[in-house]
Amino acid sequence: MVIHNVMEEVVKGIITDQLDHLHLSCKCERCQEDILALSLNKVTPRYIVNDSREPLVKAKYMIDRQEQANIVTVVAQAAALVSANKRCSNIQ
Amino acid sequence: MVIHNVMEEVVKGIITDQLDHLHLSCKCERCQEDILALSLNKVTPRYIVNDSREPLVKAKYMIDRQEQANIVTVVAQAAALVSANKRCSNIQ
Structure with missing residues (x-):
C-alpha cells in the first residue's frame, strides 16, 4: 500500500x-x-492509505461548491504567477 | 516530469x-x-516539479531545528492516534 494525496x-x-x-x-x-x-x-492535503476510500474524499469536493470555488481561486492565482514567470522552453 | 511532495x-x-x-x-x-x-x-506540503531541487528543499528541514521539532510533534500526535485506533490486522 502506498500513501497518496x-x-x-x-x-x-x-x-x-x-x-x-x-x-x-x-x-x-x-x-x-x-x-x-x-x-x-x-491547498490542504488529503493523504489516504487505502485507495478504495479515494472516491469518498473526491466526492466531498464535487458536492462542496464553496470548497471547489476556493480551489479554482488558488489555481487562477497560480496560473497568473506561472504565466508571468514561465520556466518552460517556450519563452518568447 | 512528475510533481512530487x-x-x-x-x-x-x-x-x-x-x-x-x-x-x-x-x-x-x-x-x-x-x-x-x-x-x-x-504538515504544509512542498511540491516540486524539478527533482534536482529536492536536496535544497530537504536541506531547509535539516538546518531548521524548530521546523524539525514541529514535524516531530505532529508525528508523535499521529502515532498516539494510530496506536489507539489500529487499522492493521495485528489487533490484539
Missing part, C-alpha cells in the same frame, strides 16, 4: 477543466505542472 | 528515525503508513 487528482482535474479560462501565456505540460505544484502547496 | 520523504525519515521513541503499540507497515498519511495532512 487525493488533492493531486482534484486539482489536476480543475486545471484541465478550466484550462481555456485561465488566460495562460503557455499551455505546455511543464507550465501545467508548475501550476499544479504551486496550487497543491496552497 | 518533498515532505513525504522528510516525514518518512523522521518516522524511521523516531520509531523506537514513538511508543507504538504496533510497528507494522500499515500502521507506519497511517502515521505518515495523518502527519502529511497536518
Whole structure:
C-alpha cells in the first residue's frame, strides 16, 4: 500500500477543466505542472492509505461548491504567477 | 516530469528515525503508513516539479531545528492516534 494525496487528482482535474479560462501565456505540460505544484502547496492535503476510500474524499469536493470555488481561486492565482514567470522552453 | 511532495520523504525519515521513541503499540507497515498519511495532512506540503531541487528543499528541514521539532510533534500526535485506533490486522 502506498500513501497518496487525493488533492493531486482534484486539482489536476480543475486545471484541465478550466484550462481555456485561465488566460495562460503557455499551455505546455511543464507550465501545467508548475501550476499544479504551486496550487497543491496552497491547498490542504488529503493523504489516504487505502485507495478504495479515494472516491469518498473526491466526492466531498464535487458536492462542496464553496470548497471547489476556493480551489479554482488558488489555481487562477497560480496560473497568473506561472504565466508571468514561465520556466518552460517556450519563452518568447 | 512528475510533481512530487518533498515532505513525504522528510516525514518518512523522521518516522524511521523516531520509531523506537514513538511508543507504538504496533510497528507494522500499515500502521507506519497511517502515521505518515495523518502527519502529511497536518504538515504544509512542498511540491516540486524539478527533482534536482529536492536536496535544497530537504536541506531547509535539516538546518531548521524548530521546523524539525514541529514535524516531530505532529508525528508523535499521529502515532498516539494510530496506536489507539489500529487499522492493521495485528489487533490484539
